[in-house]
Amino acid sequence: MGTANTPTKITQGTRTKGGIGESTLRPDGTLKVTGEFAYASDLWHEDMLWGFTLRSPHAHARIVSVDISEALAQAGVHAVMTHEDLPAAKTYGLEIQDQPVLADGVVRFHGEPVALVAADHPETARRAAAKIKVVYEQLPLVVDEETATAPGAPILHPDRDDHHAPHSPHPNIVHRQPVVHGDVAAAQALAEVVVTGDYEVGMQDQAFLGPESGLAVPAEDGGVDLYISTQWLHADLRQVAPVLGLPESKVRMTLSGVGGAFGGREDLSMQAHACLLALRTGKPVKIVYNRFESFFGHVHRHPAKLRYEHGATRDGKLVYMKCRIVLDGGPYASSSPAVVGNAASLAVGPYEIENVDIEALALYSNNPPCGAMRGFGAVQACFAYEAQMDKMAAALGMHPVEFRQLNAMSQGSVMPTGQIVDSPAPVAELLRRVRAMPMPPEQQWLAAGETADVRALPGGLSNTTHGEGVVRGVGYAVGIKNVGFSEGFDDYSTARVRIEVIAGEPVATVHTAMAEVGQGGVTVHAQIARTELGVTQVTINPADTRVGSAGSTSASRQTYVTGGAVKHSCEAVREKVLELGRAKFGSYHPAWATAELLLEGGKVVTDGGEVLADLVDVLGGEAVDIELEWRHRPTEPFDLRTGQGFGHVQYSFAAHRAVVEVDTELGLVKVIELACAQDVGKALNPLSVVGQIQGGTTQGLGLAVMEEIIVDPATAKVRNPSFTDYLIPTILDTPPIPVDVLELADDHAPYGLRGVGEAPTLSSTPAVVAAIRAATGLALGRVPVRPEHLTGT
């Protein structure tokens, strides 16, 4: 207790290390580089069975009959289940419970789960599933807006009674959101230059590397424990428990190692299936999708058709915008209503346009189900409005960056939803920064010296050109993305924080249900605890449903919301620790009562840096343990007719400059560089922030030039469900990505931070396509841009 009555000054060297703002390293790094990290597909249990899912070969069909007898008779098979074996709820869904756990009488997409098998070897389960005899009668398909709304169109959910149904213009439209602001008709008279365009975005896949996997273990109390890779444990719990007919208290979920997510793990995949098989067989059941099945087992990014019209005055001021965005949601609602809300409210982009008339809607169709993917409705809009910005700049004879800067929104701007942007919105500055970055050298294939390095050319090692026919182009784009869940959603998180003395050291423990999917949340939670509690040692407990919900690891929200919850709980713990300190040592020094006190370097210090006590002495044998919920400021739903409302809690912004070289003879594109400038409010972990920006940028590059799930329009069947045929960028496709991080604090957010993960995915795609347009002079209204689009073949 020596320090209690002999105050000393805390020095730079004794401050807490590893707090916010430092590039501390991942706490799971060592396990991940040694192969010891337990991903969901690695789990094992004695006496474990393997589950397998039989899926529909048709996109829309009536199930005439199902015969499981031969499958059930196979040696090693323990159970075969169809919808008839479901004990309770037969459907699930994030917002609308319209998705069957197992097809009941009808299948609505290619790959829909029809039956389940549990067997003692994965191959046995696969072979048994192949023995299930299903007779289908094919039904007419809904594949686009025309077939969805034609007179006599098949209605995919004839009995729908969800809350969107009453105001939907057609039963095959999941949700429609208009946004109207100002007076477009009047503004059209002022417009001296008008540009219109039709745009199309293909169906992108999250393509996370770790396949959908989990292990369900039946428990003695009649419940089940599920070890699962997911984005939101409590949302899974809320959907799975009713399917099992169990109270939520008997379904316990623990996060297993997650190999990436990007929105693709928001919906259930095999969670309910594994639990059903485990409860049926009384044995642990593991399901691991292979890559083929993974393409059928999760929702994709909504493909979109967009029509835009912009009007501007001759001096370059945008005066009106009209657009219509049609998203294809596939047969089940998933998160389509929220995607529609985002597409509509962010359709104008980061620009000030007084008069807008926006309509966004999502269809029900027999194409693959679509839902959340990084960028969530804002990606599709950004591709179209940024193409329009270039078109308008060209029509006005202005530089595309200067035209954007002239119309850029800023703090205080009014969104088309009527919401005033009340934190920094440095759109013009981000464009300035990205434009100011040094350009990569011309003709890089010559840089090596006398011998041209063909690896630097489009086509690379295929040696398809030595520079002839190769032209360079430069393109710019900027985007706006909301952070967190919007439209009045109760977007809270929970954190339990404990501090105690272990082996003579103060140690903090943080327990949340946040899904660590690779984004680095576990790293920043430890940083926040160090900053708030002044301890070096922080343990992050595994995420499970024994602690309150953390909400989803999506919408760039976890550092904000669960980070906010950790901060909030740490502050409460700190107050309690200081109370203990005052009770023990308050009489020794007046500062205990009068000064602002902090925890720093394992000590209680005044805001002047004077040390009052060691935490070890304050705590003694006691532990302080507090669990609290935390909410950001509330949002409100958009008006269903006008789209007006304070719908989004925070916006984030990123800008890109793409430099590409195109072999115009073969239509091959090499992206030479993809520079990004982004405002992150406050970089809690600069290393991770840059990693997120580079990763998001690369997914946008993928959408620009290669990534698409190809659905045959005649059959609505997926043609390319494999990594052989669905291409994601390799290290050879991905250029250097220099990043310029801006930190303009948002006063409403913890530490002033701004969600980071999604914004870079938006503008990367249109920047690359703008650069290809600049190189080739082609209009290119569709992504991904394929060689045939460039060669006209």
Next chain:
Amino acid sequence: MRVTFTVNGRPQEADDVWEGESLLYVLRERMGLPGSKNACEQGECGSCTVRLDGVPVCACLVAAGQCQDREIVTVEGLADYAKERTAGACGAGTCGPGAGISAGIGTGIDEARQWQARPTDESVDLSPIQQAFIDAGAVQCGFCTPGLLVAADELLERNADPTDADIREALSGNLCRCTGYEKILDAVRLAAARQEA
């Protein structure tokens, strides 16, 4: 059939292997070495890259029967492999007995339940490339990491001072969905620089 081979320096035997079983399945489900990952199982993503007699291969495309009497190095054995290479005790792919590989089957549920994020453990022996991946921020979700490490380690073994083009070429068979590859390049450059120092 019975397959006898060496994994990370330790002689191993697998019984009742059926003809279609891949090396990846045998490593993950029979040897208790889940470090090699199962991301595409058709040789496109490189997540299951291991050394087979020194040569990097996708374990998903190698039939287990092809490994009879051959030497495998997985990510679990990378640190020992690198250490012995540095000591000059072996040529490529022929390192002597390694240590520290726990024989079990997969990751037990208790292990998984008790996993806790903890500060980087400096007491764990890592190869230079493993340490560089951590230090450079090249690990995010980490699913591609084991395959990338094996491929990058092999690159640095034959080319101590690779150019960026060399690194890109050597790692072009390994997909990563999280990082945008920049920090992976940083990691390989860092490991090469440290190797030289």
